[in-house]
Amino acid sequence: MLSTDTVSLSPNPLVQALGKPAEEFTKADVMGYAEDHRIPMLNLRYVGGDGRLKTLNFAIQSKAHLDRVLTLGERVDGSSLFSFVDATSSDLYVVPRLSSAFLNPFSVIPTLELMCNFYDVDGGPLASAPQEVLRKAQRLLEEETGCRMEALGELEYYLFSEQERLFPVEPQRGYHEAAPFSKWEEVRTESLLHLASMGCSVKYAHAEVGNFVSGGLQMVQQEIEFLPVDVCDAADQMVLAKWVVRQVAHSHGIEVSFSPKIAVGQAGSGMHFHTRLVQGGVNRFSQGHGLTDDALKVIGGYLSHAASLTAFGNTAPTSFLRLVPHQEAPTAVCWGDRNRS
Known part of the structure; x- marks a missing residue:
């Protein structure tokens, strides 16, 4: 639980009102906040294959309606979101993550926003979704290293x-x-x-x-x-x-x-x-004034896999126009303490 001072200083209105960090938000918390603050709108947010934020709008009609959306999410056409989803079997579900709830800072109408995960028709995470690839990598890292x-x-x-x-x-x-x-x-x-x-x-x-x-x-x-x-x-x-x-x-x-x-x-x-x-x-990269063996191993991994990391990370052709000398942009596969050349 956050201290009273931390809650009062939090810029997140939901954290202030609920008196707890976002990672502890429950469905009852979100529903209670919506009811207490008379929130009429809910948006589900998710990221398409183009990397942009997508929106599905809901006018909250009842507690039961809000409960259903927060629990089950909603069906979407995956073939319109991802090039790798075939139109012949394109049903996906976007299910909100309660810990991501925030108030839309731009909407004139008070609106709750929640980020979503993608699920397939069998109820499992969509394995090919970029966010799920990242989550899987995080899980494997933790299973192998405890980190x-x-x-x-x-x-x-x-x-x-x-x-x-x-x-x-x-x-x-x-x-x-x-x-x-x-x-x-x-x-x-x-x-x-x-x-x-x-x-x-x-x-x-x-x-x-x-x-x-x-x-x-x-x-x-x-x-x-x-x-x-x-x-x-x-x-x-x-x-x-x-x-x-x-x-x-x-x-x-x-x-x-x-x-x-x-x-x-x-x-x-x-x-x-x-x-x-x-x-x-505990940060496993730092030990007093130097780097740990774990940090050096990770650096070695980045150097060894620089080519594949570049392929995944620099998908826009103009990325490679940026990589020129004297512009604080990398031009060599290397590492240094504080080198920005």
Whole structure:
């Protein structure tokens, strides 16, 4: 149970109201919150094969209706979500994870949101779903080593808007700039606060290196970084972060791009992941002032499997346009203490 101080400081309204961490949420908790706060809408959220967040909307009609949706989820057409699901046998089910419940920060109508898992018609997890592949890998790791992997993501992106001529910044000199030199700081801070209210473990956000003008449009780069959480939750957080940044940018009438490379000679946008192994709440990578044998073994594994990791992690062709010297982008399979070259 969280301490009173921790609950009162939590930006997540459900944690405050229920007085417990999200991982302890029960169906009764979610139903009670919906009833006590007169929540009329529920959205089931899930990630399709294109990596974007999908939505299924429900108008809550009764306790029995809400109970059924929270317990059983709903049927969806898998062939419209994943290229590997055949239309001749495409029924899938999306079933919500109670621990993921949050209030939609954008909806005028109070709306509960829940992230979902995919299940097949036999009631088992959809083995081919990317999220299930990750969960299976996590389970196998824990069975073999007794450790779980935690990860934190860094999400970089560009905002496009009409050029603002006041307080210009030199190209490639935007890193950690403050307003008024840093443009669209409000998009960054609004996104950060929304993500925190949704239960995401955010670390900080800042202006990034990229900053240039092209065709009358000003391109400014920003970054949101998270805290280490279970690797499956880290993946969810990145999907939610893209959704939030797009929503906030849209509300300001500007565009956002997560493309790895939008212009030759300008800083690309990375999606970095930091990882560690945890056992019993203890970080197995660190021992005083040095790395543990476990950490060195994992580093060796990353180096050995760099090619296959690149194939899975860099599916967009523009990823490889980003990998050039002198842009803080990797150009060699190596590791170092603090090397950003």
